[in-house]
Amino acid sequence: MTMTSGRILPTLLRSLQRSRTPLPRPQWPQPTSTLKPSTPRKFTTSPPRRHGDPRRQPADDPGFQSIVDNPPELVRTGKxxxxxxxxxxxxxxxxxxxxxxxxxxxxxxxxxxxxxxxxxxxxPLPLPPRIDPSAISDFDFRRVLVTGHYRHDQEMLIGPRMRDGEQGYIVVTPLERKDDPGATILVNRGWISKKHQDQKLRPEGLPTGEVTVEGLLREPWKKNMFTPENRPDKGEFYFPDVKQMAELTGSQPVWVEQTMNPDYFTTLEYEQKGVPIGRPAEVNLRxxxxxxxxxxxxxxxxxxxxxxxxxxxxxxxxxxxxxxxxxx
The missing domain is CATH 1.20.58 (Methane Monooxygenase Hydroxylase; Chain G, domain 1)
Known part of the structure; x- marks a missing residue:
C-alpha cells in the first residue's frame, strides 16, 4: 500500500503540470500626453557657484578687468x-x-x-571868530589861543574814559566869545574822575568870568564800529560827535583841546578838586x-x-x- 501511494502522487503532479494553461497578462491603458520630449540635460562635474560663495573668484565676473590690461586707471598720476x-x-x-x-x-x-x-x-595863533570847517584839516594840531566865557549850563560829559586805572569822563564845554555870540566853539577841557560827575561837587572846576584857553585845534573825531551811538536826550555821550554837539549848543563845529603840563602834585590836586586835567601839547598819532x-x-x-x-x-x-x- 505504501509503495502504491508513493507512485501515484508524482504521477498526479506531472499530469497537473501538463494540463496548466498560462493566465492572460492584464492590458493597462497607455497615458496620452501632448508634451514634447525635453532636451537631454547635461550635468557638469561640479555644481555652479552662486553670488557670495566664498569659492567664487574675481575672475569669474564677466566684467572683470585685470590690472595688467589697464594699469593707468589704478592711480591718477597726472594730478x-x-x-x-x-x-x-x-x-x-x-x-x-x-x-x-x-x-x-x-x-x-x-x-x-x-x-x-x-x-x-x-x-600859539589867535583863533579867528569865524572858521571854515573844511580848512581845519590844514591846521590840525595847530596851537591856538581863544578868549571867552564858559557855558557850564551846556556842559557835556563823554565817557566813560579811563586814566591811570580810574574811571572818569571828558568835560566838553562851549566857549562863548564876547565879540560874537555866534562864534562859540567847543572846548575839550580834559578829564575828571567819576566821583566828580555832578557839578555841585567840583565848584573849583567851574571858572566864571572871562578865560583864555590855550589848546590844539583838532579835526572832528571819527566813531569806530564798536562805539554805541550818543543819546543826547538822556545826556549820554560815548564819543565826541562834533557836529552833533555843535547843533545842540548852537556853536560852530570847531573842536579845541585844552593843553596843560602840570607836575605830579598839581595833577593830584586837580583830581581831588574836580578840575579837568588837560592833555599835554604833543602829537599822539599812532x-x-x-x-x-x-x-x-x-x-x-x-x-x-x-x-x-x-x-x-x-x-x-x-x-x-x-x-x-x-x-x-
Missing part, C-alpha cells in the same frame, strides 16, 4: 595737487601787495606827524605801519617758500611705480 595749490599761490602775492601798500602808508603817516610836530612848536610792513612781507616770504616746497616735492614711491607701468 598731484588740488585747488589748495591755487590758494597757496594767491596768498604770497596778496601779502606782497599789502606790504607795499603799508610802505606808502608809512611814508604818508611819517610826513603827517612831521607836519603836526612842526605846527606844535610854533607860537604809527604802526612799520610793524605791518614786516608782518605782510614776512607772510609773503613764508608762503612763497611753502609754495616752492609743495611744487618741488618728489612723488611717492607708489606713484613713481605706476608711472613706470604706463610703458608696459
Amino acid at each position: 598731484r595737487h588740488g585747488p589748495g595749490l591755487i590758494i597757496l599761490a594767491i596768498i604770497p602775492i596778496t601779502a606782497f601787495f599789502l606790504g607795499t601798500w603799508q610802505v606808502k602808508r608809512l611814508s604818508w603817516k611819517t610826513d603827517l606827524i612831521a607836519k603836526c610836530e612842526d605846527r606844535i612848536v610854533r607860537p 604809527n604802526n605801519h612799520a610793524q605791518y610792513i614786516f608782518t605782510w612781507y614776512g607772510l609773503s616770504l613764508a608762503t612763497s617758500i611753502m609754495f616752492w616746497l609743495v611744487v618741488k616735492k618728489p612723488p611717492k614711491d607708489i606713484t613713481r611705480r605706476v608711472r613706470m607701468n604706463k610703458n608696459w
Whole structure:
C-alpha cells in the first residue's frame, strides 16, 4: 500500500503540470500626453557657484578687468595737487601787495606827524571868530589861543574814559566869545574822575568870568564800529560827535583841546578838586605801519617758500611705480 501511494502522487503532479494553461497578462491603458520630449540635460562635474560663495573668484565676473590690461586707471598720476595749490599761490602775492601798500602808508603817516610836530612848536595863533570847517584839516594840531566865557549850563560829559586805572569822563564845554555870540566853539577841557560827575561837587572846576584857553585845534573825531551811538536826550555821550554837539549848543563845529603840563602834585590836586586835567601839547598819532610792513612781507616770504616746497616735492614711491607701468 505504501509503495502504491508513493507512485501515484508524482504521477498526479506531472499530469497537473501538463494540463496548466498560462493566465492572460492584464492590458493597462497607455497615458496620452501632448508634451514634447525635453532636451537631454547635461550635468557638469561640479555644481555652479552662486553670488557670495566664498569659492567664487574675481575672475569669474564677466566684467572683470585685470590690472595688467589697464594699469593707468589704478592711480591718477597726472594730478598731484588740488585747488589748495591755487590758494597757496594767491596768498604770497596778496601779502606782497599789502606790504607795499603799508610802505606808502608809512611814508604818508611819517610826513603827517612831521607836519603836526612842526605846527606844535610854533607860537600859539589867535583863533579867528569865524572858521571854515573844511580848512581845519590844514591846521590840525595847530596851537591856538581863544578868549571867552564858559557855558557850564551846556556842559557835556563823554565817557566813560579811563586814566591811570580810574574811571572818569571828558568835560566838553562851549566857549562863548564876547565879540560874537555866534562864534562859540567847543572846548575839550580834559578829564575828571567819576566821583566828580555832578557839578555841585567840583565848584573849583567851574571858572566864571572871562578865560583864555590855550589848546590844539583838532579835526572832528571819527566813531569806530564798536562805539554805541550818543543819546543826547538822556545826556549820554560815548564819543565826541562834533557836529552833533555843535547843533545842540548852537556853536560852530570847531573842536579845541585844552593843553596843560602840570607836575605830579598839581595833577593830584586837580583830581581831588574836580578840575579837568588837560592833555599835554604833543602829537599822539599812532604809527604802526612799520610793524605791518614786516608782518605782510614776512607772510609773503613764508608762503612763497611753502609754495616752492609743495611744487618741488618728489612723488611717492607708489606713484613713481605706476608711472613706470604706463610703458608696459
